[in-house]
Amino acid sequence: MSLDPPGGGCRPTAGIAAPPAPRPGCTPGLDRVAALARRLPPLVAAGPGAATITARAPFTGVALAEVPVSTPADVDRVVRRAREAQPVWAARQAEDRAAVLLRVHDLVLQRQSEAMDLVQAEAGKARLHAYEEVVDVAIAARFSARRGPGIIADRRHPGLVPGLTRVTEVHHPRGVVGIVAPWNYPLALVASDALPALLAGNAVVLRPDPLTTLTAAWVVEVLVEAGVPEELVALVTGDGPVTGAALVDAADYVCFTGSTATGRRVAEQAARRLVGTSLELGGKNSLYVAEDADLDRAAEAAVRDCFTSAGQLCVAAERLVLHERVADEFLRRFLDRVGRLRMGVALDFSVDLGCLVSSAHLDRVSRHVTDAVERGAVVLAGGRARPDLGPLFFEPTVLDRVPATAACHHEETFGPVVTVHRVSSDAEAVAVANDTEYGLTATVWTRDRRRGEVLARRLRCGTVNINESYIAAWGSAAAPMGGRKASGLGRRHGVEGLLRFTESQTIAVQRGPGLGWLYGQGGRRMSAALSTALRATRRTHLPWP
Numbered sequence: 001m002s003l004d005p006p007g008g009g010c011r012p013t014a015g016i017a018a019p020p021a022p023r024p025g026c027t028p029g030l031d032r033v034a035a036l037a038r039r040l041p042p043l044v045a046a047g048p049g050a051a052t053i054t055a056r057a058p059f060t061g062v063a064l065a066e067v068p069v070s071t072p073a074d075v076d077r078v079v080r081r082a083r084e085a086q087p088v089w090a091a092r093q094a095e096d097r098a099a100v101l102l103r104v105h106d107l108v109l110q111r112q113s114e115a116m117d118l119v120q121a122e123a124g125k126a127r128l129h130a131y132e133e134v135v136d137v138a139i140a141a142r143f144s145a146r147r148g149p150g151i152i153a154d155r156r157h158p159g160l161v162p163g164l165t166r167v168t169e170v171h172h173p174r175g176v177v178g179i180v181a182p183w184n185y186p187l188a189l190v191a192s193d194a195l196p197a198l199l200a201g202n203a204v205v206l207r208p209d210p211l212t213t214l215t216a217a218w219v220v221e222v223l224v225e226a227g228v229p230e231e232l233v234a235l236v237t238g239d240g241p242v243t244g245a246a247l248v249d250a251a252d253y254v255c256f257t258g259s260t261a262t263g264r265r266v267a268e269q270a271a272r273r274l275v276g277t278s279l280e281l282g283g284k285n286s287l288y289v290a291e292d293a294d295l296d297r298a299a300e301a302a303v304r305d306c307f308t309s310a311g312q313l314c315v316a317a318e319r320l321v322l323h324e325r326v327a328d329e330f331l332r333r334f335l336d337r338v339g340r341l342r343m344g345v346a347l348d349f350s351v352d353l354g355c356l357v358s359s360a361h362l363d364r365v366s367r368h369v370t371d372a373v374e375r376g377a378v379v380l381a382g383g384r385a386r387p388d389l390g391p392l393f394f395e396p397t398v399l400d401r402v403p404a405t406a407a408c409h410h411e412e413t414f415g416p417v418v419t420v421h422r423v424s425s426d427a428e429a430v431a432v433a434n435d436t437e438y439g440l441t442a443t444v445w446t447r448d449r450r451r452g453e454v455l456a457r458r459l460r461c462g463t464v465n466i467n468e469s470y471i472a473a474w475g476s477a478a479a480p481m482g483g484r485k486a487s488g489l490g491r492r493h494g495v496e497g498l499l500r501f502t503e504s505q506t507i508a509v510q511r512g513p514g515l516g517w518l519y520g521q522g523g524r525r526m527s528a529a530l531s532t533a534l535r536a537t538r539r540t541h542l543p544w545p
Contacts (some may be wrong), residue, residue, distance in 0.1 A: 029347035030062060033121040036114060037065040040217035045078045045236050046070045053237075055214055058124035058357050058392045059345045067213050070236035072246035075205070078234035079250040082176045082203035085231040090173045090201035094149035097199050101148075103226035104195065105141035108134060115218065119187050120347055122212040124392060125309045125354040127347065132308070133187040136474070140192040143477035144498065148199040151498050158544050159508060166509045171502035173201030174276070178251030180244050180266065182258045183357055184312045184414075186212030190219050193255045193492060194233070198223075200501040203232045207247050211357055213237050245269065253277070253501065257314075260438075260486045267489070278490030278500050280314065280482055282412045283440030286433035287317035288455070290426065291325040293445035297467070299333035305443055305469040307341065307396045310354055311416040312361070315441040315463070315470040318413055320398075321429045324422045331380065331398075331420070338381045338396050343389055355392040356415060362392050365415035368408040369397055372419075377402040382416070410436065426451075430458045439484035441470060460484055462491075 037055060046068035055064040089097070108115060112134045119130035152171040159165025177197040181190045186208060194204045208216035213235075220235050236243055240262065248254050248269045253276050256266045260281040270277045287305055289298050305317040322330055344351040356362045362385065369383055382395030400420040402409050408419060423429045433442055439461040446452045449466065456464035462483045463473045474481060480491035491497050518526055537544050 029117065030057065030060070030121070033057070033117045033347070034062075034064050036117065036218075037121070037214050040214050040221065041065055041067050043217040043220050043235055044068050044070065044213065045074045045234050047074055050074075053210055055122065055211075057121045058211075058355055059121075059390050061391055064121060065214060067210075067237060069238045070243050071238070072242065075207075075236050075243060075246040075250055078236060079176050079178075079205055079247075081231050082205055082234055085229055086173065086175055086201070086203040089198075089203065089229060089232050092201075094152060094199070094201075097201065098145040098149055100227040101141045101145040101195055101199055104191075104222060105138050105145070107222050107226055108137050108141070108191075111222070115187055115215075117347060118215045118218055120354065122215050123183060123186055123309070123312075123354075124357055125312075126351050127349050128352070129309045129354070130187075132471070133185055136185075136188040137191040137195075139475065139477045140188075140493070141195050143493075144196045144199040147478070148196065148498055151495050152200055152502060157506075159510075161510075161515070162542075162544055164510060164512045166511065168507045168509075170505045170507060171200070171499065172505060174501055174503055175202060175252035176250070177202045177204050177253045177255060177501055178247040179204060179206050180240070180247065180254065180256045180258070181206065181208045181212075181216065183209035183211040184309060184314070186215035187219065189257050190216045193257075194219065194223070196498040197255070197501045198228060198233070200498060202253075202501055205234045205236060205247060205251060207236050207238075207244050210237060210239065248275075249273070251275065255500075256280075260488075263488065276500070278482075278492070279488040280490075280492065281440075281486060281488040282414075282438055283314050283316075283461075283483065283487050284319065284410065284412050284436040284438045285315060285317050285441045285443075285461070286319045286321050286429075286459075287443040288321040288423075288429045288433060288445065289323060289326060289330050290429075290444070290446040290448075290451070291323040292447045293323075293326065293330075294447060294467075295326060295330050295333055298445040299330060299337055301443075301445075301469040302334055303337045303341070304471070306418040307338070307353060307416050308470075310356055310394070311396075311418075312357060312414055313470070314414075315474065316414075317418060317443060317470075318408075319419050319421055319432070321421045321423055321432050323429070324424050327420070327422050335381050335398060338398060341396055343386065343393060343395070345390055353396060353416070355390055356394055357392070359392065361415065362394060365394050365413060365417060368406075368411070368413045368415070369399070369417060372399050372402050372406040372408050375403045375406045377406060377419075380420070412438070426455055430455065434458075434460050437486040440487035441465070441473070441483075443469065462487065 050068040052066040116130040155169040157167040159167045257280045263279040263281040341352045343353045378400045380398040382397030386393040396416040402419045441463040442459045443465045444452045452466040465472045480494035480496045482491035
């Protein structure tokens with residue numbers, strides 16, 4: 001394992017008042033990323049003479065590589081090839097497939113500098129946030145490899161007649177899994193879905209967001225190097241309505257991560273074919289600080305909760321729900337830490353905050369802040385773009401007194417913007433947190449653990465972290481993660497996250513006397529005998545049937 005040393009950059013970076021960024025192309029290390037990037041496009045499934053798009057680093061706008069664009073015909077071709085290869089892979093022992101995943105674990109750690117370079121260069125995030133993706137993939141690989149074979153193993157269940165009826169639950173792979181992945185976590189959200197799908201015996205076809213194709217290509221390269229057959233994993237590129245839709249129309253199961261609006265369309269399209277889907281969608285997540293919270297710990301973690309990956313994180317907190325008794329003191333500590341964040345361009349660990357991923361996203365974030373201010377909101381920190389740092393930088397922003405009519409009050413911003421809401425009780429905090437169409441994640445800060453757990457059970461969301469940021473739950477690969485309401489369907493991670501890639505089958509074998517003797521007694525005697533047996537089983541707590 002190797003880690004990049006701290007330091008570097010064309011010029012020192014500071015907090016929100018940082019000096020102008022280096023000139024485009026001046027970022028140390030960008031040349032090595034471009035060299036890496038140029039070797040990856042051949043991994044994309046595209047025919048001769050395919051159209052291309054230019055992959056650019058959002059930090060500076062510098063071109064990294066020309067990436068071919070796949071057509072629907074390319075999608076059909078690689079899905080057919082994967083479907084032919086999948087039975088051979090599925091026939092291998094689960095332990096053999098697990099050994100391949102452990103090699104993926106080792107390779108990702110050995111080549112983590114490459115991975116972080118690509119994630120930063122394509123998604124624009126700070127290196128520490130890119131490293132979180134490396135950790136996530138390693139944990140997901142290890143969990144799938146160590147626990148996966150047992151999870152998908154045949155399982156015995158009680159039968160109708162104890163001792164004579166043997167019932168076995170079997171899990172079959174679905175076939176070809178189509179993974180439609182977003183740009184914000186281009187390593188983690190490709191690999192952490194592909195790994196359990198492969199462990200379960202499936203083939204995988206990946207369609208990443210066009211902004212982050214190179215990172216997905218690197219994942220394919222690592223999977224093949226680890227021992228996944230080349231024809232079993234494929235990469236297609238292109239816009240969602242064309243390439244993504246073609247994959248949804250061809251795959252045997254669809255795993256989608258992205259916006260709620262697009263997720264609904266994916267679900268509708270898959271439903272027409274009666275194909276299963278898992279959908280992790282948007283969020284409008286709350287962080288509640290109760291009056292007994294450790295304010296220093298809460299403020300430190302809240303910075304991570306709100307501004308990791310410049311807020312471009314589905315589980316990021318976008319609403320600070322503060323008990324009125326501690327609101328001002330919490331904000332004093334929180335704002336001090338926000339003001340010390342180092343924004344900038346550096347392919348090392350010397351900055352805390354990167355940039356947004358595209359001009360369209362910068363426009364959305366700017367529009368939300370401008371709209372809130374025009375409607376009466378007060379800017380406590382940030383509130384403006386930073387073209388002096390680069391074309392897509394926006395300061396970490398804290399807004400107070402945001403009216404309910406403002407777009408950022410109810411819409412997901414998906415950027416470095418958080419709003420403040422003061423409450424007078426736990427009940428009011430729960431009401432504020434639940435007052436959204438989304439239900440992805442939430443955070444509660446209190447010194448009373450029991451109180452925190454009670455509050456967590458009242459929050460209508462898929463995950464709640466108590467006294468820590470999103471990373472506590474996300475880092476547990478054994479526990480399911482997903483959303484409620486408009487935040488999605490299904491779960492990633494854990495037993496559910498693996499079994500979604502399988503079809504269950506029940507096989508019942510009757511041994512010895514058949515059931516004809518029971519039915520042969522006639523309806524009255526049979527019903528009396530069975531009722532007696534059921535009452536007896538109820539009294540003895542036997543697990544039957």
